[in-house]
Amino acid sequence: MKSIVFTGGGSAGHVTPNLALIARLKEQGWSVDYIGSADGIEKSIIEETGIRFHPISSGKLRRYFDLKNIKDPFKVLKGVADAYRVIRKLKPNAVFSKGGFVSVPVVVAGWMNRVPVIIHESDMTPGLANKLSVPFAARVCVTFPETARHLRGGKAEYTGLPIRDEMLRGNPAKGRDICNFHKQKPVLFVMGGSLGSRVINEAVRGGLERLLERFQVVHLCGKGNLDPALTRVRGYRQFEYVSGELPDLLAMADVVVSRSGSTSIFEFLSLKKPMLLVPLTRNASRGDQILNAESFRAQGYSEVMEEESMNAETLAEALFQLYADRDVYVERMSRHSNQDSIASIIRLIEATAR
Template sequence: MKSIVFTGGGSAGHVTPNLALIARLKERGWTVDYIGSADGIEKSIIGETGIPFHAISSGKLRRYFDLKNFKDPFKVLKGVYDAYRIIRKLKPDAVFSKGGFVSVPVVVAAWMNRIPVLIHESDMTPGLANKLSIPFATKVCVTFPETIRHLAGGKAEWTGLPIRDEVLRGNALKGLAVCDFHRQKPILFVMGGSLGSRAINEALRGGLDRLLEKFQIAHICGKGNLDPAFDGKRGYRQFEYVTGGLPDLLAMADVVVSRSGSTSIFEFLSLRKPMLLVPLSRNASRGDQILNAESFRSQGYGEVLEEERMTAGTLAEAVFRLYDERDRYVERMKSHSNQDSIARIVGLIERSARR
């Protein structure tokens, strides 16, 4: 029986694509373990699946000055030691990394144990964690075909992004029941990534009364961002975070407002949900969400609103335009080639695994 170790964490986008692959590999008889950080979102997500989870030390590698930069490299080294011992004990046939800083020690430890490593890069250009990991990898799977030109060495292969089957099987009636919504008014779904977005939350709530004249609104606002002042407001339902019920909320939505993390926007694309994307600014990120959003805008899948231009008024106007043009966006999404990314990546894993 073949075995594999998965890693990836820090945000839901570094975890949920792994779940799609894990389900397919388990169907094919593979045993699965997961390595992540003790305090990362990956622990809670994987904990709900029953997959064995192994925690290691993890430090963030920053591009900017921070006093923690003097301490975190030692956490990374400790993480390599932790991961090395775990992998040496498990003896997997392959390691698959979805990125995030917790993945770097795992990838290095797998290479030290001579275990084949496959990496998946979600964004147009590799993030720092994957840049550090790629030299130790056997294969690098990429979401955007344009990414291949950023990677030397012939390791890159365009696979697309694995989408969980359950995301595509949402039940709109269940979503309506959870939110106490009805079908006589369109539904706007708003989320700011797995950690929430203060900027989106404030702009949405600032224009809430105006938006509620047209829409019912389901809003995932992030941990600690619930606002009791809006509890019980008719047509508006706020959540800190949603796991199992997310497909049902997406199924009922007519249009979406979101950050432009790769995992989320490809799920919206698969579900043909017209989207208004508000990418993280370059001041708060390396600019990957801006590239993702512009790619989707240029392909006609939705619109982009820069965070610097977002106010209660500009957000509301952009949502109204998106809804008015929704049929055009859905038609463009129908032309998207939804290749079976899961099958392609599983095939690579099986061909690369240690014999």
């Protein structure tokens, strides 16, 4: 039996594409293990699936000054040792990394064990973790064709982003049952990333009365961000985070407002959901979400609103216009080439595995 080790974490966007590949590989008889951080979001997501999870030490890789930068390199080194022992014991045919700071020790440990490593970059430009990982990788899968020019060595392979099969099988009737919604009013789906977004949450709740005149609203607000005062508001449902319910909630949605992490926006694209994207600012990120959002706007898949210009009024106006023009966005998204990214990446894994 062929075996593979997956890694990736720090946010749901670094985990869910792995789940899409894992499901297909298990169908083909592969044995799968997952290495991640002991306290990261990946641990709970992976353990829910029954996949063997191996926790390691991990330190965050920061581009800014922080006193934690002094001790975190030692955590990374310990993570390399932890991952080295796990990989040496498992003897996998390949290691697949989706990125995030926890992935670097695993990639290095795979290389040290002479196991072929394949990494995947979701964003337009490589993140710091993947930049550090590229020299140790045999191949690099990219979501945007433009990303290849940022990678040296001829390792880049345009595969697109793997989308979980279950995301395409959502049931809108189940979504309405979960939220106690009806069919007579359209649904607005709000998501600020797996950790939530204070700015989006405040703008939605500040304009909720006006939004509810046009929409029913399902709001994924992030851990610890529920507002008890809004629990009984008719036509509004809030969740900290959802997993198995997500396909059904998205299936019933008519328009979406979201951050512009690549995993989420490509899922919206595959489902043909008109989007209003609110990327993280350059002060809060390396600017990858801005590039992702502008690429989708240029292709006619979304509108973009800068965080600095968003408030309850501007958000409501933009969403009303997006809904009015929804058929135009759906038609453009229908022309998108939906290559089978899962099949492309698995062919690459099979060709690269020792």
